[in-house]
């Protein structure tokens with residue numbers, strides 16, 4: 473991580489822990505918003521007007537939070553408006569690195585070798601983890617936002633005047649229900665699988681494991697009425713948030729994070745839903761199972777020999 477703008481090599485995949493060995497995720501710290509007219513958003517400064525070719529996303533295909541932003545970009549038809557660079561799936565002792573792995577890019581925009589260089593370019597005294605996604609402003613040469621939840625919301629509305637298409641990912645009529653289900657899915661599933669995987673006590677692991685499968689059981693029940701998406705016929709941001717965890721489940725979380733009561737392929741409603749979302753225009757391009765497996769199985773603390781499983785075949 474960075475401490476006052478200097479890279480320190482004590483990178484730990486475990487992030488923070490509480491007294492009972494529960495994993496705690498760091499909160500994001502660049503929180504400006506792109507808006508249609510450049511006015512300030514809910515947090516941060518004004519001055520980030522939606523413009524074609526002005527913004528760039530830095531992502532990792534392994535990362536579910538970064539993949540949320542790739543999905544929103546695809547669903548809103550913004551592939552020609554916002555450019556993207558992909559880092560290697562395997563974390564180095566300087567964090568996320570550009571170039572070398574099949575399907576990863578060099579940073580042609582800023583010439584960085586590591587994601588942390590973007591953070592110090594934006595704030596030479598930055599302290600914190602150098603996470604993806606990073607939303608970058610090419611015009612002012614700074615980091616706009618590194619919180620995927622914000623980025624999904626701004627992509628949903630800010631670019632409407634620049635040809636954005638697709639569903640309204642956060643319809644006002646569903647806002648309260650979306651917020652509630654987002655929080656439930658985040659706590660128990662999106663972050664729940666990480667809490668199982670990175671637990672440092674049996675208690676913390678079993679607690680997280682139970683919440684993961686209780687939530688999957690609830691979802692299986694929810695889809696049993698034949699609905700297409702979580703809230704009915706229209707896809708929302710909550711579907712994006714759920715999908716990124718589901719698509720990684722059998723390939724990574726079932727194995728390396730020990731979420732192994734069953735694979736998702738044993739849950740017909742949830743599994744069919746995952747494939748329905750995967751089949752939407754542009755979504756297949758946001759998923760690289762090879763990066764997902766290479767990345768999660770390279771976490772030394774969980775898999776010291778770095779052996780990457782061959783299966784599962786159904787993905």
Ligand SMILES: N[C@@H](CCC(=O)N[C@@H](CS)C(=O)NCC(=O)O)C(=O)O
Pocket residue numbers: 497498499500534535536537538567601602603604605618619620621
């Ligand atoms: N709050 C962030 C979380 C992003 C996050 O945790 N990204 C992970 C990859 S999945 C990361 O970059 N970790 C690097 C690190 O912690 O050093 C978001 O949702 O955008």
